[in-house]
Structures are given as C-alpha cells and as structure tokens.
Amino acid sequence: MTKLKDNDVFHKLKGLDPVLHDTVLSIYEELVQIRRDFRKHPELSFQEYRTASIVGDYLRRWGYDVEEEVGDTGVIGLLQGEEEGKVFGLRADMDALPMNDEIEQDYKSINEGAAHTCGHDMHMANLLGVAKVFSILGLKKGTLKLIFQPAEEIGVGAKRMIDQGALENPKMDMMAGLHVHPTVGVGKFSISASTYSGAAADFFQLDVHGKGGHAAYPHLTVDPVTITSQILVAFQQIVSRKVNPIDSAVISVGNINGGTKNNIIPEKVTVKGTVRTLDPEVRELVSSHMKKIASSIAESYGGSCDLQYNYGPPSIKIDEDAKQLFIESAIELFGKETIKYSQPSMGGEDFSSFSQEVPSFFFRLGTNSGKSTAYSNHNPKFNVDERALLYGVTILTHLTDKFLNKEAF
Ligand SMILES: [Zn+2]
Ligand SMILES: [Zn+2]
Known part of the structure; x- marks a missing residue:
C-alpha cells in the first residue's frame, strides 16, 4: 500500500x-x-x-x-x-x-x-x-x-x-x-x-415511574412497561408528524431496562437513546415535544416520568x-x-x-x-x-x- x-x-x-x-x-x-x-x-x-x-x-x-x-x-x-x-x-x-x-x-x-x-x-x-x-x-x-x-x-x-x-x-x-x-x-x-x-448528537434518559404489583392484577398497579411502550411509539410520531418532512430528525432508543420477572409489574422503566438533528430549530422542537409527550402520557395513566435530555455537540x-x-x-x-x-x-x-x-x-x-x-x-x-x-x-x-x-x- x-x-x-x-x-x-x-x-x-x-x-x-x-x-x-x-x-x-x-x-x-x-x-x-x-x-x-x-x-x-x-x-x-x-x-x-x-x-x-x-x-x-x-x-x-x-x-x-x-x-x-x-x-x-x-x-x-x-x-x-x-x-x-x-x-x-x-x-x-x-x-x-x-x-x-x-x-x-x-x-x-x-x-x-x-x-x-x-x-x-x-x-x-x-x-x-x-x-x-x-x-x-x-x-x-x-x-x-x-x-x-x-x-x-x-x-x-x-x-x-x-x-x-x-x-x-x-x-x-x-x-x-x-x-x-x-x-x-x-x-x-x-x-x-x-x-x-x-448532525447534532444529543443523548437522553427517560425514567418512567409507576406502581409495582402482581402481573395478574394490573388494575391495582400503574404499569410503567405499557406506559413506556406508548411513549416510545409516540416519540416516532414527533419525527413523522411534527418535523417538516423536508427537515431531518432521528430518535433512536438503544437500551430499555425494567423489571425482573414475568409476573411482577415493576416500579420503574428506564430508556436510553439518542436524538440526531441538523437544524437547531428542529433540535429544539424535538426535545420540547419529547418532554411534553412523555409526561402527558405517563400522567394520563397515573404514572410520572423524568426526561433527562443532554445536549451533545451541535x-x-x-x-x-x-x-x-x-x-x-x-x-x-x-x-x-x-x-x-x-x-x-x-x-x-x-x-x-x-x-x-x-x-x-x-x-x-x-x-x-x-x-x-x-x-x-x-x-x-x-x-x-x-x-x-x-x-x-x-x-x-x-x-x-x-x-x-x-x-x-
Ligand atoms: Zn472519527
Ligand atoms: Zn469515530
């Protein structure tokens, strides 16, 4: 060579x-x-x-x-x-x-x-x-x-x-x-x-809090697993419905963690992911919608969440x-x-x-x-x-x- x-x-x-x-x-x-x-x-x-x-x-x-x-x-x-x-x-x-x-x-x-x-x-x-x-x-x-x-x-x-x-x-x-x-x-x-x-490369951690209990009696719990599933699907709607199709955004989750056993509804689920955007305005739009969507979905089912959004290089x-x-x-x-x-x-x-x-x-x-x-x-x-x-x-x-x-x- x-x-x-x-x-x-x-x-x-x-x-x-x-x-x-x-x-x-x-x-x-x-x-x-x-x-x-x-x-x-x-x-x-x-x-x-x-x-x-x-x-x-x-x-x-x-x-x-x-x-x-x-x-x-x-x-x-x-x-x-x-x-x-x-x-x-x-x-x-x-x-x-x-x-x-x-x-x-x-x-x-x-x-x-x-x-x-x-x-x-x-x-x-x-x-x-x-x-x-x-x-x-x-x-x-x-x-x-x-x-x-x-x-x-x-x-x-x-x-x-x-x-x-x-x-x-x-x-x-x-x-x-x-x-x-x-x-x-x-x-x-x-x-x-x-x-x-x-792209701007940002990282986030989402903690979804519920109320744990027996998986056979879900009505007595607040299930953070199902809440998290809905939040993650809704995140993709930010990309497809909120961002102008001519602009670019990626929300990817690389890690989900929660629970220990098939029949226990856990107290908490933690999700880690990354957001990639080109335009600074799109970057703000994505991060603010993520916060809004995550907390409103969690609250509507009686749970709560913390979204830690860390801005990486622009x-x-x-x-x-x-x-x-x-x-x-x-x-x-x-x-x-x-x-x-x-x-x-x-x-x-x-x-x-x-x-x-x-x-x-x-x-x-x-x-x-x-x-x-x-x-x-x-x-x-x-x-x-x-x-x-x-x-x-x-x-x-x-x-x-x-x-x-x-x-x-
Ligand atoms: Zn390199
Ligand atoms: Zn490299």
Whole structure:
C-alpha cells in the first residue's frame, strides 16, 4: 500500500501546481510512517499523551510555535507568514476507540482495547503533512493555525479546547476539517450538498415511574412497561408528524431496562437513546415535544416520568464562502470529477463546536480502493489506502494558500 507505483494517477494529475506536487510526493513515505506509528500506538480520549508529544515534537522541529495541554491533551501549532494577514485554521482529532484492532498488518495496535478504527491517525498525518509542506515551501502571508484535538469520540474535546482558549491568540478567520471515509474512493472528496455536514448528537434518559404489583392484577398497579411502550411509539410520531418532512430528525432508543420477572409489574422503566438533528430549530422542537409527550402520557395513566435530555455537540455548519473556496481548490488541482456531493451525515462530529464559532468547511476524504479499505469506520478491520494522504495534504495546503492570499475575504 505504501510504495507509490510509477504509474500512480497522482503522478500525472493535470493542473496540479508542480512545486506543491513534488513536495507532497517527497514527504509521502514519511507521512505513511507517521500514520502507521499512530495506528500502532493508539490512545483513548483525553489519554493522548504520547500522541500529543509526538505531534508537538514534529511541529517544533518544523519551525512552529507550539502550545500544549490546550483542552487537557490538545496541541496547537502556529506558523507566522512573512507578511501579516488573515488566520487560517485546520483541525485534526487524535483519539482512538475503545476496541481491539483486527487488521493483519505489522502496524496493528499494540495497545489492548484501543484502536485507530475511526482513522484519526490519518487526520493527524494529513495535518502534519501540511505543516511540513509549509515548513519546506514557506508561508508568504498570514498565519496558519493547526489544531490537534483530543477526545472527539466522546464528543467533548473540541468544546474543551475552546473553553481553554483555542479560538484566541490569534482568532481564526476561517477553518477546515476532514474525516476519512471508506464510502469514497481514494482521490475523491465528498462534500455535503446542504448547509449542514454532520448532525447534532444529543443523548437522553427517560425514567418512567409507576406502581409495582402482581402481573395478574394490573388494575391495582400503574404499569410503567405499557406506559413506556406508548411513549416510545409516540416519540416516532414527533419525527413523522411534527418535523417538516423536508427537515431531518432521528430518535433512536438503544437500551430499555425494567423489571425482573414475568409476573411482577415493576416500579420503574428506564430508556436510553439518542436524538440526531441538523437544524437547531428542529433540535429544539424535538426535545420540547419529547418532554411534553412523555409526561402527558405517563400522567394520563397515573404514572410520572423524568426526561433527562443532554445536549451533545451541535450540527456542523458549513460556511458558503469556505465551501466555494474548497470546490475551486479541488477543481483547480484535480478536476471537477473529483468532488462527490452527498447528503449530510446524521452521525455526530464535534468539529461542529468550532464550526459554530468560526466560518468553516468540513469534507470527507476518500480512502477506499478495494476490499481491505471498504470496512466502515469503527469496524475492527477498518483500514485506509494511504495514498489518500497525497490528496488530503495537497488540497489542505492549496486551500490554506488560497485563503491567505485572497483579497476578497
Ligand atoms: Zn469515530
Ligand atoms: Zn472519527
């Protein structure tokens, strides 16, 4: 996978800036080694100590000012251009998933119960690639701010970095982020056709309280099991009858717990689930109807309920100027057939916390070139075609350059 063949398509891409092209090719092998080292030594959310120190060391070596422990284990690298100008930010996440790695490669995880099966190793290698290209070619104008974020998988790392000052000193004028994806071919980029790219990912716990008793005499009890069943069916009516069909919402229950035995009506049933929405107004509509419906159904049967609704990261908001700049960059470098337009994902991605504060763009970087790279993110066999690094580094570098040198913004 690592060695580039002489006839690899990247060698002969038309329209590509030849200096950028050759520079990216010259560091490809090094980036592959960096990526494999991260894959071999994954670390879970907020435990990215080795990872963060490696990132910091590379950035310092390549002439960046480095700030560490932002958001506990996050790292920020800053490169000042020769001339003053705007600030462009790029973000990669660093954490691995709590699962075992099942790839058959010598760079398989050596840390039991931790695996880079979401591809955050690739995200870091991409950003370090951009860092290295600018350290070789220099940055003429403006400032590049590279943000290496912890704990994306638990949805709080971006927020933690923001709370600890990541948006200040200097403030960013525009930002971009990416995720590697097995549904997109290597050499291609998937971008959302909508204003949103990823969903707000909220979690809830519903406790339905009744009055327990013998299952043969239900009239003497308040049965939280039947009440819960009605509430869960009614929740789906929020999606089908309250949300505008043009908008999107998902209410899914992943866990129901209540009772001990066939003939005992329990005192309580607990339900755990998640809500996914794109539009903030739909998000509010869904959560307020869930509360109303759950309590009115419970009360109408003599029971009661508590709905604990926890707001997770918001949806990823796409800035139209940033999107246009990305599209222009991709077309200039690789031609328009390289862009694939897709529906926004209902998955959560906490880059969204940055996108609420800074005009941002988010895209999927294609990593699929056959069976071994077709496993979905979070599958124990997830792996990538590493040639995606060539495309990721090239586009992010070009995008940065274009933004920092464009007068219109
Ligand atoms: Zn993930
Ligand atoms: Zn991920």
